[in-house]
Amino acid sequence: MINIAILGYGIVGSGVACVIEKNKKEISKKAGDEIAIKYILDIREFPGDPYENKIVNNINQILDDPDVQIICETMGGIRPAYEFTKRALLEGKSVCSSNKELVASHAPELLRIARENNCNYLFEASVGGGIPIIRPLNYSLTAEKIDRIVGILNGTTNFILTKMEKEGADFATVLKEAQELGYAEKNPEADVEGHDTCRKIAILSSLMTGQNVKYESIYTEGITKITANDFVYAYALDMTIKLLAISEYDIENNLNVCVAPFLIARDHPLYFVSDVYNGIFVHGNMLGDSMYYGRGAGKLPTASAVVSDVIDAARHIGKTITCFWDDNAIKLNPMDEYRGSYFVRAKDTPENIAKVQELFPDFVVVKQAVTGDYAFTCGPVAEKDFNEKIALLPSGINSRIRICI
């Protein structure tokens, strides 16, 4: 029997208990041993809960118990999760985490401590919820030079954008609906400003490069400025708008990483990733295009990923599984130097039209679909040059969106 503890009995933590209970037989078979929940750490009490008698409020009870071999860290946040994880690993207890903030900020150190103590720090649930993506990157696409990852990594924003597209509604209206449905939090900033997506692409980029991609250095733009009128043009261009996280090497082998809303064409595999689903597109130099799709959030899918880590840890007691993510922070190409294509809705004035023709030699006019717009696409062009030129338009713009190519 392998005893585990769950830190944090919230949505994901209670999901872990639920998955272990529901699929007990399969999980024992796959793990090679029965997985038993010995403790659940939470400061709250849960009277009447089936796991009521497992609840403890002192981490030491768990860390000091040599019977506990694996710990699920489903608390979220940096503190005290960081300290608890570190202490557990130092005790040789493997930690399986759904905590993207902690993984994005401290994984290299925690992975090193795990190696030094012959245990594992695993975090399949930190990106893409139930979609297997961490393990495919670490175990499956090992013969590849992965040169590009593009992800739809946040279910809330994808739900909002899908609804805006379908209903022709504006951001604020749909956000309110999403909040009422429980798909968006009361304080939606982490989702709609792209911070959540940013943590996740930092994790994927680090695994892609084997070095440390710091989330703080990733250019991040949210979806709050996207309007119903932008979708009118997306439709006309046979595209849609998605909040994408992109991590890719350019031709000079600089690493570009950013999070922003992008126009994406119908022939891209991510075009069809709608509603709360996530999709992760991975390009390798031998494999070409591949894509992984599923539920990027939610109690049971996320918990299922945590439990798959528990099974992996159980299969590797006393042995650290290879994971390349070293401390060395990789320098990202500044966003100013990112070369992309753009869609622009300039204000429809003769001055603007003349200036666009002067400044953007490769511009392509998009048929006007909204009164007041002079719409065009341009690029590829360096972001800095684009921004400088756009600032010169005498009457200003209504919006500009990058195009994923």
Next chain:
Amino acid sequence: MINIAILGYGIVGSGVACVIEKNKKEISKKAGDEIAIKYILDIREFPGDPYENKIVNNINQILDDPDVQIICETMGGIRPAYEFTKRALLEGKSVCSSNKELVASHAPELLRIARENNCNYLFEASVGGGIPIIRPLNYSLTAEKIDRIVGILNGTTNFILTKMEKEGADFATVLKEAQELGYAEKNPEADVEGHDTCRKIAILSSLMTGQNVKYESIYTEGITKITANDFVYAYALDMTIKLLAISEYDIENNLNVCVAPFLIARDHPLYFVSDVYNGIFVHGNMLGDSMYYGRGAGKLPTASAVVSDVIDAARHIGKTITCFWDDNAIKLNPMDEYRGSYFVRAKDTPENIAKVQELFPDFVVVKQAVTGDYAFTCGPVAEKDFNEKIALLPSGINSRIRICI
């Protein structure tokens, strides 16, 4: 240094050499040691080839060399691949195979021999080419009861169907074009009659159940009867036609496995898997829907999957990785008892119309799009009942296609 041998220097075998050469640095890092090709077995000679001096024509030279720890079996076919694989595993050499015929017919025995000799029989490349699917099933979706797999597993037929849909062309015309482009073989039977897909779903079903799903017992229907007119209706129904391999438990926990062309709706993730791409949809009881997409064939993607197995084998020298696929043959639900929905193009006669109304209480008329058709959908109904009723239509039918729901 880990020495490997490649059996069969054909498309995949030479791809393996190419991938190892091109991504040498990454592969050594991931494997934890340098991977060196010591021998390539082929009865042909390859004068001028960079690996010319590695070519041997006697398997004993490879099997008797204790330096060779891992073997890539890229020969295809049952004999002599089966004998070579068995002998290699008995010598404690891991075997990484792209050979779906051999895997589908002999995996349980070969996995057992590998276990008994502390080595590995791995076959990521046998299904979905470069798409990671075997390892995600074995290592990632371990906390799930997987209850449904639906796959587009053959690039040739998917290319043909995509082209038929886009161009409104008939099967024979498109097959000829595909043969000219090298996407279909001169003898296309294994692809277009569904045999290749059948082997692959046998493998996935076995991993899903942990038991042995014999490919000979899988109902298999190819795409040769699909016509341009069928696509006219698919379009009208907002669907398309795909050759699907389906493996699923029904509500009575019977396992249904079949290969056949299916109508599939636009809101299904496999709808968008076009051209030579493959897609594998997996449903788990906790995870819900997930999907894996990429190049299902081709020299480098397939070779990349073989090399990922080599890396996995290199990481597990002397230790067998868990894979549940036992000898016990699972009984499949007879196709007669499969309950599905159907689209029918009956011949447009008053007798047929009257009979349809009498026989199919739940029928829904589909607007006539082709002269001579009386088109309708019906079901869910047991295949046996459906076939008996259809046989009673006095004027016969033009076609019938199952609907994926």
